[in-house]
Amino acid sequence: MRASVVGCLxxxxxxxxxxxxxxxxRFPLHAGQVLHAMLAAAGVEPGPPPPDADMVHTILFxxxxxxxxxxxxxxxxxxxxxxxxQAVFRNPLVSPGLLGVLAGAGTGAALGIVWGAxxxxxxxxxxxxxxxxxxxxxxxxxxFDAASMLMLVFGGLISSALFTxxxxxxxxxxxPQNQLPDIVFWLLGSLTQVTPRALSVLVLPVLVGTxxxxxxxxxxxxxxxxxxxxxxxxxxxxxxxxxxxxxATVLAALTVSVAGMIGWxxxxxxxxxxxxxxxxxxRVLPVSACIGAIFLLVCDDLxxxxxxxxxxxxxxxxxLGVVVFVSVLPLLRRGWRA
Amino acid sequence: xxxxxxxLCLDHVRFRHGRRxxxxxxxxxxxxxxxxxxxxxxxxxxxxLLRLMLGLVQPDTGQVWLDGRPMADWSRREVARRxxxxxxxxxxxxxxxxxxxxxxxxxxxxxxxxxxRATDCSAVEHAMAELAITRLxxxxxxxLSGGERQAVLLARALAQxxxxxxxxxxxxxxxxxxxxRLYALLRRLAEQGHAVVATTHDPFxxxxxxxxxxxxxxGRIVGDGPAETVLCADMVDRLYAPxxxxxx
Numbered sequence: 217m218r219a220s221v222v223g224c225l226x227x228x229x230x231x232x233x234x235x236x237x238x239x240x241x242r243f244p245l246h247a248g249q250v251l252h253a254m255l256a257a258a259g260v261e262p263g264p265p266p267p268d269a270d271m272v273h274t275i276l277f278x279x280x281x282x283x284x285x286x287x288x289x290x291x292x293x294x295x296x297x298x299x300x301x302q303a304v305f306r307n308p309l310v311s312p313g314l315l316g317v318l319a320g321a322g323t324g325a326a327l328g329i330v331w332g333a334x335x336x337x338x339x340x341x342x343x344x345x346x347x348x349x350x351x352x353x354x355x356x357x358x359x360f361d362a363a364s365m366l367m368l369v370f371g372g373l374i375s376s377a378l379f380t381x382x383x384x385x386x387x388x389x390x391x392p393q394n395q396l397p398d399i400v401f402w403l404l405g406s407l408t409q410v411t412p413r414a415l416s417v418l419v420l421p422v423l424v425g426t427x428x429x430x431x432x433x434x435x436x437x438x439x440x441x442x443x444x445x446x447x448x449x450x451x452x453x454x455x456x457x458x459x460x461x462x463x464a465t466v467l468a469a470l471t472v473s474v475a476g477m478i479g480w481x482x483x484x485x486x487x488x489x490x491x492x493x494x495x496x497x498x499r500v501l502p503v504s505a506c507i508g509a510i511f512l513l514v515c516d517d518l519x520x521x522x523x524x525x526x527x528x529x530x531x532x533x534x535x536l537g538v539v540v541f542v543s544v545l546p547l548l549r550r551g552w553r554a
Numbered sequence: 555x556x557x558x559x560x561x562l563c564l565d566h567v568r569f570r571h572g573r574r575x576x577x578x579x580x581x582x583x584x585x586x587x588x589x590x591x592x593x594x595x596x597x598x599x600x601x602x603l604l605r606l607m608l609g610l611v612q613p614d615t616g617q618v619w620l621d622g623r624p625m626a627d628w629s630r631r632e633v634a635r636r637x638x639x640x641x642x643x644x645x646x647x648x649x650x651x652x653x654x655x656x657x658x659x660x661x662x663x664x665x666x667x668x669x670x671r672a673t674d675c676s677a678v679e680h681a682m683a684e685l686a687i688t689r690l691x692x693x694x695x696x697x698l699s700g701g702e703r704q705a706v707l708l709a710r711a712l713a714q715x716x717x718x719x720x721x722x723x724x725x726x727x728x729x730x731x732x733x734x735r736l737y738a739l740l741r742r743l744a745e746q747g748h749a750v751v752a753t754t755h756d757p758f759x760x761x762x763x764x765x766x767x768x769x770x771x772x773g774r775i776v777g778d779g780p781a782e783t784v785l786c787a788d789m790v791d792r793l794y795a796p797x798x799x800x801x802x
Contacts, residue, residue: 433668494650
């Protein structure tokens with residue numbers, strides 16, 4: 217009962233924060249203008265158009281709403297991926313980057329930039345790079361002992377190291393005048409690239425991925441009991457583990473391909489969710505999605521409005537993530553027993 | 555009381571771990587309504603035998619039969635509906651409540667459902683009532699004592715609704731009263747038609763409580779029959795006798 221109330225409150229909070237986000241930025245809009253433009257776009261003419269209606273429409277639909285959508289999708293996807301990884305590895309200190317997806321996606325994007333591929337090419341290469349890195353890590357684990365989770369973590373470490381080295385190599389060979397700054401800026405994480413078209417690619421996989429992973433929630437709870445016990449409860453452990461890793465990896469790689477490297481969120485947010493609704497993954501996963509979306513929206517609002525020049529959102533997310541994590545850390549002792 | 559067809563049957567099973575043979579040519583059957591104790595010194599192969607019976611590992615040669623079909627032909631879900639396992643109490647990382655843990659016994663029925671159905675809920679409540687842990691339902695499992703945790707894991711196995719129960723040293727960490735209640739419960743389950751197999755380190759208690767005892771030493775069955783007869787002082791001494799110069 218309490219958990220469902222928290223869930224509803226989180227969703228309501230997300231809508232409120234999204235509305236506020238539509239108003240803040242370099243050109244502050246007030247709620248009336250936003251509402252008018254939205255109603256007008258929906259075909260309802262609420263009254264005579266204000267003199268700046270065209271400008272408001274352009275700001276809102278050309279820039280702000282896609283960004284808000286992007287922040288929601290990226291924040292939700294990273295948090296769900298993080299919560300899923302933590303459940304699969306039975307470890308609250310795991311982040312979506314564990315198996316190398318972030319390093320791989322970064323390398324893919326850098327390759328795209330050095331190659332001179334357009335924005336879509338960079339995004340595509342980044343997505344492929346993320347999947348390739350995880351596939352490599354899992355492959356290394358399989359060469360030795362497929363069933364061992366420790367081997368999987370080692371595989372991830374090796375894959376991360378390899379792709380980080382490749383990324384350094386690409387930075388080294390990149391043209392220092394224009395390519396290197398592009399790579400660096402891209403790695404900082406930013407939502408400036410989110411176009412309506414990119415958003416339309418992002419929305420469906422994030423929604424479906426979140427729903428599929430949440431549907432596995434009760435089985436993931438069973439996995440917390442240990443592999444063998446989970447099998448005696450009727451859970452196909454290996455299929456579940458690799459299925460969930462696959463789904464979470466696709467989500468994480470997608471976020472990097474549209475928004476660059478935004479770390480932390482995936483590690484911090486599931487803890488906050490567990491604090492609110494308890495350890496059951498059926499609730500932790502969707503609530504993580506909501507909180508992650510709110511968190512990244514707030515970060516992006518700050519990125520857009522703190523200074524005249526936009527600050528990379530990845531940077532803000534890292535800083536704010538540290539603040540949130542440190543402030544909830546004393547409470548977290550209730551959330552797990554280490 | 556014995557049903558004619560065994561629910562679980564090991565047929566000339568051999569199991570190797572690396573180059574070491576852990577179980578040599580083992581054959582025995584488990585019947586409904588029977589309370590079986592599995593005894594043997596540490597390292598005799600009890601745990602491996604339990605894992606074989608649960609279908610967690612496959613034998614190198616021979617066959618494990620469950621309800622008349624080879625174990626390997628059943629899916630994990632189908633095995634979980636027929637065999638429930640009560641491990642030794644352990645502490646998971648996340649503080650699931652007692653009701654959450656007992657509810658995991660229903661995973662084989664509804665793995666993808668967002669919440670338990672009415673039939674699942676009633677199975678969970680019934681199992682908790684059977685173990686007298688309903689008052690603990692909302693408590694975090696991680697806060698419980700060893701005996702309470704054991705009761706929760708037993709309730710989960712009951713909620714699973716399986717006909718065969720396999721328990722790994724269920725009396726570990728229980729006080730005298732809790733042990734007596736545990737044995738009474740196992741007896742009641744057997745009378746309801748469950749097949750119950752438990753490993754135990756207490757031969758004298760086992761002789762009084764169990765119908766049948768299977769003695770395992772060095773991966774071989776060295777005794778199998780009515781618990782009172784098999785677990786005589788002489789047999790127990792020989793079962794636990796040290797090998798050569800072993801210190802303890």
